[in-house]
Amino acid sequence: MSFRVLKCQILCLFLLSFLQVDAQSIRKDYREMTAYEKTELVNAFYAIRSASPDRIIDMANFHMDFFNYDNIDPSVLDIHFNLPDEPEKEIFLAFHRQFVFEMEQVMQEINPIISMPYWDSSEDQSTTSALWDEDFMGSFNTNWGLGRRLGQYNNLPSPSEITSMLLMTDFFQFSDFFERQPPHSGAHRWVNGPMITSASPRDPVFYLHHAYIDKLWHDWEEIHHTSFYLRNDMIRYDGTYVFGGETLPVVDPNDILDSRALGVFYGEDGLAELDNYIVSNIYNDQEYFYYQFTIEAGSNFIAPPGSRAVLESVNEVILQPGFLAESGADFLVAIDSQTPSELLSRSSIASVKREKNYFEELDLEQVWLWSEGDVDPHDAVVVIKTFPNPFDNHITIKLDKKRDCVIEIYNMVGALIKQEAFEFTDTLEVNNLYGLAPGTYVVKVVDSIGKTLVVKKVIKM
Template identity: 80%
Template structure:
C-alpha cells in the first residue's frame, strides 16, 4: 500500500495528528533501527543521566542495594537468586520487565518514537559489532567510566543454549536456569566492567541485554503459557518508592506475565505483529507504535471508544482481519514521510549531549555476580580459608584440593590489578601487595580452562 493510500485510510476511525505523544513500544533488534533511532536513543541516555535527579544512577543503585540478600539477611526481599530455595521471593523476570519499561517510559517522554532495542547475544558476538560503535553504545564506556572488557569471559550463549532453555516446561525451573545460565549471565560477564556487578544498570547495554531477556521470556510464555508467581508484589513497584517526587505504581508480577500487558511488542525479521491487545491508554495517551519495517495489526488488536493511538512505519502498515477500531477511537495509521531527511540520517547535533560524566567508583559495590551457579556442583570448590582479611602485604587462599589455576585481583571498577599463575596446588599465596591502595578488592580464582572457581571480596588495609 502506497503513501497516498495510507493518508486516505479511514476505516471508520477518527484520524488525528498529535503534536506531542508518548509511546508504547515496538522493540526490535538494534540492527533493525534507523540511524536516527540510534542517535536519539543514545542522546536520551545522556539526557536522562544529566537530569537532576539522575534516574539512571537511581535505578542502578536500587538494583545494587537489593541485588541479593541471601547471605546477609534472608528475610529481606531481593531481586536475584531466589530460586530454587525461595520461590516465595522470586521476581527475577517480572521485575526486570517492569524495570526496563520504567526506563523506556522516561525515554519516550523525550522522544515518543524511542523504544529500547534488544541485543541478541546468541547471534551478535563480535567486540567490533555495530553495537559497540562510538556513535552508539561505545561512547558510554569512556564517558561514564564503565570499565568494559569485551570478551574477557567467553560466556556468550550459543543458539543451542537458547533453544535448549526454551524446551523447559516448568516456569520456576526455566526462570532459575535462565537467570544463572549463559542466555542471561553470559552477556553480563562478557561485557564485564559495571555489567558484571550488581550496579550493571549503570551501563546502557544492560537495558538492551534485558530487552533480549524479556523477549526470550515472551517467546517462552507464548509456547508454554505456564508463567506464574507466588508473590503479588515487587520491591520498588510496591507503592512505597518515590523518585523525583513521584510514587512509582504498584505492580503485581502476575499482571505482567505477557509483555503486551505493558503495550510492548517484539519485532523480528522486519515484521512487527500487533495482536491480542486493547488500546486503553493506561500508561500513555496516545499510544505510539513505531517501526522502520512492516507493521501488521490484527488478531484482536482493538482500539476502544475514547482511546487514541498512532501506528507509524517508515515502509508499510498492514491491517488484517481481527483488527478492530470501535466507534469513538482516535487512531492514525501512517507512513513516516520524513524518513529520508530525519529517520535515516544521523543527527548533526550529537556532541553537545554526550558529556563526560563518570560514575564515582567509590559507590560501586563489586559483587562479581553471575559467578553463582556457574560452577558444576560435582566439581564445586570449597574455600577452606582466606587470610588475612583485611590484608596488607600478602593474601592466601586455601582450596579443598590441588589444582592448576590463576588468581586475578580486580579493583572496584573492574580493572585487573594483578594476575598470578599457580600449578597444582591447594595453597594460593599472592605476595608483594604493598603498593595497592587501601580499599575493597575482588579476588577471582580461574581454572586452566578459564572457568571461574571462586569469587571473594577482600579488603586492603
C-alpha cells in the same frame, strides 16, 4: 481481506503535538533500528543521565542494593537467586520486565518514537559489531568510564542453548536456569565492567540485554502459557518507592506475565505482529507503535471508543481480519517518509551534549559479581579515575588496587612522549607536564606483565 498501507500510496501523516505524546512500543533488534532511532536512543540516555535527580544512578543503585540478601538477611526481599530454594520471593523476570519498561517510559517522555531495542547475544557475539560503535553503545564506554572488557569471559549463549531453554516446561525451573546460565548471565560476564557486577544498570547495554531477556520470556510464555508467581508484589513497584517526587506504580508480577499487558510487542526479522491487545491508554494519553519494516495488526487488536493510538512504519502497515478501530477511537495509520532534517525537528534532544560523566568508584568488596567461580573479584573491574581532566601540570590516576605498572602518554599521532614506572601503588601521579602543548593526549596504563589495563583520553589546557 487485509488492508495494506504502502509508502507509495499514502502521504506521511504527522501529529503537530508529536513531542507531547507518550508511547507504547515495538521493540526490535538494534540492527533493525533506523539511524534516527539509534541517535535518539543514545541522546536519551545522555539526557536522562544529566537530569537531576539522575535516574540511571538511582536504578543502578537500587539494583545493587537489593541484588541478593541470601547471605545477609534472608528475610529481606531481593531481586536475584531466589530459586530454587525461595520460590516465595521469586520475581526475577517480572521485576526486570518492569525495570526496562520504567526506563523506556522515561525515554518516551523525551521522544515517543523511542523503544528499547534488544541485543540478541546468541547471534551477535563480535567485539567489533555495530553495537559497540562509538556513535552507539561504545560512546558510553568512553564518556562514562565503564571499563568494559568485551569477551574476557566467553560465556555468551549459543542459538541451540536458547532453543533448548525454550523447550523447558516448568516455569520455576525455566526461570532458575535462565537467570543463572549463559542465556542471561553470559552477557553480564562477557561485557564485563559494571555489567559483571550488581551495579550493571550503570551500563546502558544492560537495558538492551534485558530487553532480549524479556523477549525470550515472551517467546517461552507464548509456547507454554504457564508463567506464575507466588508473590503479588515487587520491591520498587510496591507503592512505597519515590523518585523525583513521584511514587512509582504498584505492580503485581502476575499482572505482567504477558508483555502485552504493558503494550510491549517485539518485532523480528522485519515483521512486528500486534495482536490480542486492547488500546487502553493506561500508561499514556496516546499509544504509539513505530517500526521501520512491516507492522501487521490483527487477531483482536482493538482500539475502542475514546482510545488514541498510532501505527507508523517506514515501509508497510497491514490491517488483518481481527483488527478493529471502533467508532469514536482516535486511530492513525501512517507511513514515515520524513527526511533526516525533518526527523531532527521532531526531537527535543537532537542537540544533547554527549559529555563525559564518570561514575563513582565501586567498592568491589560490597558488590555481587556474575561469576561461576572463575572471576577474581579484584580483577573483575579495573576502576580508574583520571583527574584533573582537563589537566595543567599533573595527572593523577587512581586504580582499584595496588599494582606494579607503567604509565605511557601519547600524542594524537601515536608518538610516545612520556613514560613513568610505579611500584606497588594504586595512586599514579605524573608531574611536570607544563611543557606539553594544549590538546588531546592518550594515557595508557600497563601492568608488570605488559597487559594493558586502561586507555583513556585526557585534555591539556
